[in-house]
Amino acid sequence: MGRKWNNIKDKKAAKDANTSRIFAKFGREIYVAAKQGVPDPEGNQALKFVLERAKTYNVPRHIIDRAIEKAKGGSEESYDSLRYEGFGPNGSMVIVDALTNNVNRTASDVRAAFGKNGGNMGVSGSVAYMFDATAVIGVEGKSEEEVMEILMEADVDARDIIQEEDHTIVYAEPDQFHAVQEAFKAAGITEFSVAELSMLPQSEVTLPEDAMAKFEKMIDALEDLEDVQQVYHNVDLGE
The missing domain is CATH 3.30.70.980 (YebC, transcriptional regulation domain)
Incomplete structure (x- = not known):
């Protein structure tokens, strides 16, 4: 079951020269968690969980504080939590979790990221059961x-x-x-x-070199989307 978690995390961080994109995604997630409950991790399990994750990515304190203060300040900004499922090259499977304030934009962007890189979006439940x-x-x-x-x-x-x-x-x-x-x-x-x-x-697939290149390009395109928080897949990356 091992997924080489620290290698995966390091690879994500290395893609961004100063990890600003990762920090921005955490800022949004922290804001949403704080907004949905009390803005105190001791009384808000969802917020406590996000803060624990943020700590492992070395998210700066000022980003955390700013997101919580924004929630405390009564900001009317709201986000929907969405999950998309789809297929990549050679039948690989992908799950995309997003937080968005514009559902139509996000759906269009995710569909394009799949379609332009040899994949396609599936219906709800087409992938998650695996x-x-x-x-x-x-x-x-x-x-x-x-x-x-x-x-x-x-x-x-x-x-x-x-x-x-x-x-x-x-x-x-x-x-x-x-x-x-x-x-x-x-x-x-x-x-x-x-x-x-x-x-x-539940099981991983190994892709041939040409399909792997397309797959990695597709995953990069999905992770680059501002509204996307997490991308999961069933491909063995060989790490």
Whole structure:
């Protein structure tokens, strides 16, 4: 099940010279989470989750504070949370999550990103059934055995625990995200290399070189869209 989470994160960050695009996406997500509940992570689980993710991407404090203050200030700006599903070259499968204040624009942009790069959008449910919603939490400097012991002592279940170089990654049910983190914190671990709610494919496909080039171009086009927050797929990137 290992997805080389830190390699994926580093690759995303490397695409942007100063990661400004990633930070902008987090700013929007933090604003939406704060707007939907109280603007305090201790009383707003959605906001707490986004802030934990933001920490692993080193999102600057001023971006976080500005988004929360905007929500506190009663901004009328609103966003819809949307999910698109589609297919890439050679039958590869893609899920796109977006936050948008213009549904027609986003749908058109996502459809174009698929269509111009050898893919096509599918109907709702055409792809998602092949993915599992999963909490992914990573820590550095702990072995699989040590992590397993920490979770067992806290009576927290995990689907899988995998060593990835210096990192140990825990895969769990989505509703166990905070329980896993609290188990680590109780053991004195407060820094996480990965803290995500992801959609993991039940199986991965390997693409030939020409199809892989088209696929990567399509994923880049989707991730470049301002309204797109996350892109998930079932292609083995060989990382």
